[in-house]
Amino acid sequence: MARVVLGIETSCDETGVALVDEDRRVLAETVRTQLDEHALYGGVVPEIAARAHVESLDRLVARVMAEAGLGFADLSAVAATAGPGLIGGLLVGLTTAKAICLVHGLPLIAVNHLEAHALTARLTDDVAFPYLLLLVSGGHCQLVEVNGVGSFRRLGSTVDDALGEAFDKVAKMLGLGFPGGPAVERAAASGDPARFDFPRPMLGRPGCSFSFSGLKTAVRQAILSMTPEEARAAVPDICASFQAAVAASVADRTVRGLRLFQERHPGVPASLVVAGGVAANAALREALRQLTAKRGVRLVVPPPRLCTDNGTMIAWAGMERLVLGQADPLDTPARARWPLDPAAEPALGGGGKGPKA
Ligand code: KG4
Numbered sequence: 019m020a021r022v023v024l025g026i027e028t029s030c031d032e033t034g035v036a037l038v039d040e041d042r043r044v045l046a047e048t049v050r051t052q053l054d055e056h057a058l059y060g061g062v063v064p065e066i067a068a069r070a071h072v073e074s075l076d077r078l079v080a081r082v083m084a085e086a087g088l089g090f091a092d093l094s095a096v097a098a099t100a101g102p103g104l105i106g107g108l109l110v111g112l113t114t115a116k117a118i119c120l121v122h123g124l125p126l127i128a129v130n131h132l133e134a135h136a137l138t139a140r141l142t143d144d145v146a147f148p149y150l151l152l153l154v155s156g157g158h159c160q161l162v163e164v165n166g167v168g169s170f171r172r173l174g175s176t177v178d179d180a181l182g183e184a185f186d187k188v189a190k191m192l193g194l195g196f197p198g199g200p201a202v203e204r205a206a207a208s209g210d211p212a213r214f215d216f217p218r219p220m221l222g223r224p225g226c227s228f229s230f231s232g233l234k235t236a237v238r239q240a241i242l243s244m245t246p247e248e249a250r251a252a253v254p255d256i257c258a259s260f261q262a263a264v265a266a267s268v269a270d271r272t273v274r275g276l277r278l279f280q281e282r283h284p285g286v287p288a289s290l291v292v293a294g295g296v297a298a299n300a301a302l303r304e305a306l307r308q309l310t311a312k313r314g315v316r317l318v319v320p321p322p323r324l325c326t327d328n329g330t331m332i333a334w335a336g337m338e339r340l341v342l343g344q345a346d347p348l349d350t351p352a353r354a355r356w357p358l359d360p361a362a363e364p365a366l367g368g369g370g371k372g373p374k375a
């Protein structure tokens with residue numbers, strides 16, 4: 019029988035649980051988002067998140083096991099996110115995984131959440147190493163060379179806000195609610211992307227760093243230059259113009275990342291993998307589609323449900339490590355911070371200060 023891994027994700031505001039087998043089949047999956055619990059506060063409240071994970075995790079684990087018709091004895095390992103993320107939530111998922119492992123004599127796999135985002139494209143599209151990863155989420159914005167399981171080289175990351183964080187802050191300024199990304203995208207659909215000439219951060223600069231705080235400030239100034247009625251009427255145009263600036267900036271950075279990747283791996287057919295919640299954004303996807311098509315690069319974007327936080331990516335990352343014979347001791351700690359590439363210098367200004375950082 020094919021090996022099966024149970025995956026548990028609790029690093030932020032989604033409780034995700036899934037079962038994946040080594041033939042890349044998703045046997046069962048479920049995600050409970052805590053949007054309603056946090057909406058009142060305009061962001062994720064760590065203590066509320068941890069409690070919500072405690073309240074639903076056991077039930078969700080029982081549900082996916084029943085759906086797949088499996089008992090714990092049928093599992094080959096249990097994988098849980100051990101970091102990076104909000105420490106309270108991480109402890110809930112990791113401790114639950116440890117308890118199941120202890121009782122049923124199973125190996126534990128402590129998964130890096132970012133690595134799970136990075137490896138999802140190998141579950142959905144069987145992408146071979148090495149490839150270039152653009153990770154754009156609520157807590158992260160980086161270009162990473164993925165050379166193998168546990169082997170990453172960061173080419174560049176944000177010096178201030180994560181991209182999802184920038185979307186969320188712009189949405190907040192416009193009164194569009196949380197999470198902001200989908201709301202900004204919806205409003206932008208009927209807007210004019212050329213009305214506001216927002217700056218395209220980092221355009222033409224050497225390297226692969228990102229920056230979004232200047233763009234955010236430009237949006238704030240545009241809003242303040244209008245009367246409240248004018249600003250309300252301009253919401254679609256502001257969102258469309260903001261999205262256009264984001265797409266141009268990210269495309270410019272990604273082209274540089276591809277160039278670096280191709281220099282380091284001459285002759286290897288390049289693949290660009292996009293991951294993280296912001297990968298759901300259609301304007302961004304279109305910009306990436308154009309730049310990869312022009313350069314003969316394969317573009318892989320997992321389906322939206324696997325781009326945002328979920329248990330399936332954790333189960334799959336666990337499977338990748340299990341088939342390599344890797345497992346972790348039961349006293350493995352949760353880690354609020356856990357960079358993919360420990361050799362990379364911390365980005366100027368830190369980056370990733372958002373609710374999901
Ligand atoms: O990967 P994710 O679910 O959580 C982590 O950060 O780990 O990403 C959530 C982020 C939020 O900031 C949300 O606003 C953004 O992804 N997002 C979007 C869209 N859907 C989600 N941003 C832009 N356009 C979207 N359609």
Ligand code: ZN
Binds near residue numbers: 131135155294295
């Ligand atoms: Zn994530």
